[in-house]
Amino acid sequence: GDSVTQMEGPVTLSEEAFLTINCTYTATGYPSLFWYVQYPGEGLQLLLKATKADDKGSNKGFEATYRKETTSFHLEKGSVQVSDSAVYFCALIFSSGSARQLTFGSGTQLTVLP
Amino acid sequence: DTGVSQDPRHKITKRGQNVTFRCDPISEHNRLYWYRQTLGQGPEFLTYFQNEAQLEKSRLLSDRFSAERPKGSFSTLEIQRTEQGDSAMYLCASSSGGLQGGNTQYFGPGTRLTVL
Numbered sequence A: 001g002d003s004v005t006q007m008e009g010p011v012t013l014s015e016e017a018f019l020t021i022n023c024t025y026t027a028t029g030y031p032s033l034f035w036y037v038q039y040p041g042e043g044l045q046l047l048l049k050a051t052k053a054d055d056k057g058s059n060k061g062f063e064a065t066y067r068k069e070t071t072s073f074h075l076e077k078g079s080v081q082v083s084d085s086a087v088y089f090c091a092l093i094f095s096s097g098s099a100r101q102l103t104f105g106s107g108t109q110l111t112v113l114p
Numbered sequence B: 001d002t003g004v005s006q007d008p009r010h011k012i013t014k015r016g017q018n019v020t021f022r023c024d025p026i027s028e029h030n031r032l033y034w035y036r037q038t039l040g041q042g043p044e045f046l047t048y049f050q051n052e053a054q055l056e057k058s059r060l061l062s063d064r065f066s067a068e069r070p071k072g073s074f075s076t077l078e079i080q081r082t083e084q085g086d087s088a089m090y091l092c093a094s095s096s097g098g099l100q101g102g103n104t105q106y107f108g109p110g111t112r113l114t115v116l
Helices: none
Strands: A003-006 A011-014 A019-021 A023-026 A032-038 A044-050 A056-059 A062-065 A075-077 A086-093 A108-113 B005-007 B010-013 B019-024 B031-037 B044-050 B053-057 B065-068 B075-079 B088-095 B111-115
Touching (some): A003 A086, A023 A086, B005 B088, B010 B019, B019 B088, B019 B111
Parallel strands (some): A011 A108, B010 B111
Antiparallel strands (some): A019 A075, A032 A044, A032 A086, A056 A062, A062 A075, B019 B075, B031 B044, B031 B088, B044 B053, B065 B075, B088 B111
16 A cells, blocks of 8 residues: 655754655555644644655745655755754645545654754 | 634543544635544544545544534544543644645644543
């Protein structure tokens, strides 16, 4: 079945460091890919998305590129801030067919120290 | 634009009791989803509605769980005879189902259930 694998955390960085969180997926077909962020005690917020190969999603300084050849959607940010501390989830969904649910990775906890 | 809302935010109950959660989706969204999230894990799909029709149910949704969306607007998720293993965050999401970005789901804040 479809699955998403994220790099294991927790990840701890100093402020202004470069961030990469790896995400790879296994799916039959070409899903849409998402990154969601969850702050402590809150629900998930959509961070960015990409719907087809080579698309780049970006938001709030975060970027991720849909790489079909490596089935990856790695999240990057050039300079993290303390306020970026949260759990980050990679997810996929198919826009056609009967399946409508998001399939999530297990999440990566990010802590940014001042 | 009012986001997805859920009520209550927290619920503590004793084993064997019934609980009901409510979700109000974004008003123009015709698709509504329930997920369950346990500590340290990503959300897992439970069920999905398009308007008032429940179109998909996960095998995680045992017969103690029932979800409704009677008028295609808000939805309720009921758990009967709660067990300690039901303790989790229950998340609701909605999407428009349109061709442009229709598969983007927007999540509510969740209801955290603790079964004692």
